[in-house]
Every structure is written in structure tokens, then in C-alpha cells.
Amino acid sequence: MTPRSVAPALRAMLARLRRATRGGLWRVSVADRSMAPAILPGDWLLVDPTVTRWPRRGAAVVFREPGSEVLAIKRVVARPGDWLRFAGGWLRMGPDEAWLLGDATDDDLRAAGSGGSIDSRRYGPVSEERLVARAWLRYAPLRRIGRLPAPPVDLHLRSAASPSPFAPPEITPGEGAAPPRP
């Protein structure tokens, strides 16, 4: 490896470090377990607060929770313009809205002694002005350092058959496409 090839990587690393120390990346710790198993209580994450739009579906985001105004972390399940199956009908996200859910199933949470995840099933679509940051990587504990794992594949389809309007929804990616007729 020549010094010439090392230099750009080193420069990029330094740039990232500068951004981090200037507040370009935030360090946050996680409380509660509604994002288990991907993100666990006690995890230390680096999050990018420079995002201004809802990131892609499946990304974990930090936002100000409607009602309580505390900083919460959940996963983007539907983005602006997406349709989602909800309460026996279809719900369309507004131009700045996202549907945010926790990863953990209610059964898993109950087994861990908690109630259900508090997310869009409770407070509805979340507007973009509440978006604070996008979760980027975990830097502690050492054993699980690295990029955050993707959501479980069947994440939000698992109880679509449930008659409850609070059941996790089915998603149809948006861009103005009309939902299929039931």
C-alpha cells in the first residue's frame, strides 16, 4: 500500500471525524426495546441529523414523538405518497408524512414484560418537521459494532389478517399508484 493510496481514505476518515466532532453526527443511546432484536436498549448509535426528508423504507429514524415530544426511534414503513392497508381500508401518506413502527412483535414485548410498541398505530402518520436524524451505525457494544441490521422480512405483514385496526399494515409503495381494489 503506497502512501498515495492511503491518503484519500485517511482524508475521508478525518473529514468524517471533523463532522462528528462539529456535531455533524450525533451519538445517542437507546432506551426501551420496541426495536428489538435489531436495536437493543443500551446500544450506542451514530445518527445523521443532516437529513431533511424521510429516508427509504426500512431505515431507522430519530424523531420527536407526537404528543410527548420525546426523541423516539422507529422504522420507516411507509413514505410520503405510499398507500397502506389500515383498519379494513387504505390510508395514503400525505406529501410529508411517514408511517413509523417498532420492529418487535407485541408477543415478544409481552414476553419481555412490556406492553406493545408505541408508534404510528397509536399516533398516526408523522410529519417531516418531526424528523430529527437517521440512524446510521452502532458503535457500542463492541460485539455488535457496525451497520444496523435490516428489518425482519415479514415485518409489517405478520398480522395483516387480524381484524384489529391496530394490526400492522400492508404497504403498497407509492408514487401516485392507486391501491388495488379489495
Added chain:
Amino acid sequence: MSRLSRWLAPTTRVHAHCDLPCGIYDPEQARIEAESTLRIIEKMAANNDAAFQTRAIHIKEERADLVKHHLDVLWHDYFKPEHLEKVPNLHELFWNANKQVSKVKASTDAADAKRLLEMIDEIDAAWKATGGPEKTRVAGRPG
């Protein structure tokens, strides 16, 4: 190590929120607040003092908000999807009762508050039909 970890430690906490339910539920809680709104409306009719009226309205709003809160906790936390089999109109009961609370806020008619009590009693019946008294109250309370 401790200096390093102090330097690396996060400055902000984010919540992957979930409920931490105490497992105690009873529609009585909502009913007591709803009874307050009824009694306030009755007292408002009997006293025209401006300061009294202002206070009464303020307290009625407050109690009505508590009714909504207690109803919501029952709806979100006590009732589970499987209860819908026993009480198919569950969501309608809560929807209508919460709408009625809004009506009571805007109203000075005792009939509106009485109607709210009836709706809470229907929810109480649903709570009883799903085993609420045995499962979600501590046994041994004097009758």
C-alpha cells in the same frame, strides 16, 4: 478505559418506546370523571355568578380530558384483538363515547353528560364480558 468511554458516551437518549403496563384497568376510573362533568353541569345551572361559571367550565374541560385519557388507555392497552370476538362493536363503543366526551365539553345540557355515563356503562359491560374484573383488578377489594 473509563476516560475513553466517557469521551465516547452518547449525549442524547432516544426511546424505542413501548408501554410498561401496570395491568390494572377499570372503566370506573372514566366513569368517576364523567360523573364530575354531570355534577358540574348541574351546578352551573344553579349558579349564575360569572367567576363560578368560568371556574366550572375550566374544571369541566379538565375532567372531560381525563375521561378521554382513561377511555383511551382501556381501548389501547386493556382490550386486545381477541376481545373483538366477544365484543364485535368494541371500536364503535369507544369511538362514540369519545365523541360524546367532546360533546359534553361544548355542552351545558345534563342530558349529554348522562348519555356519556350510559356509554361508559356499555364499555364497562364489555370489560366485564372479557373477564376484566378478575384479570385487571387486585382481588380482595371490599365490595
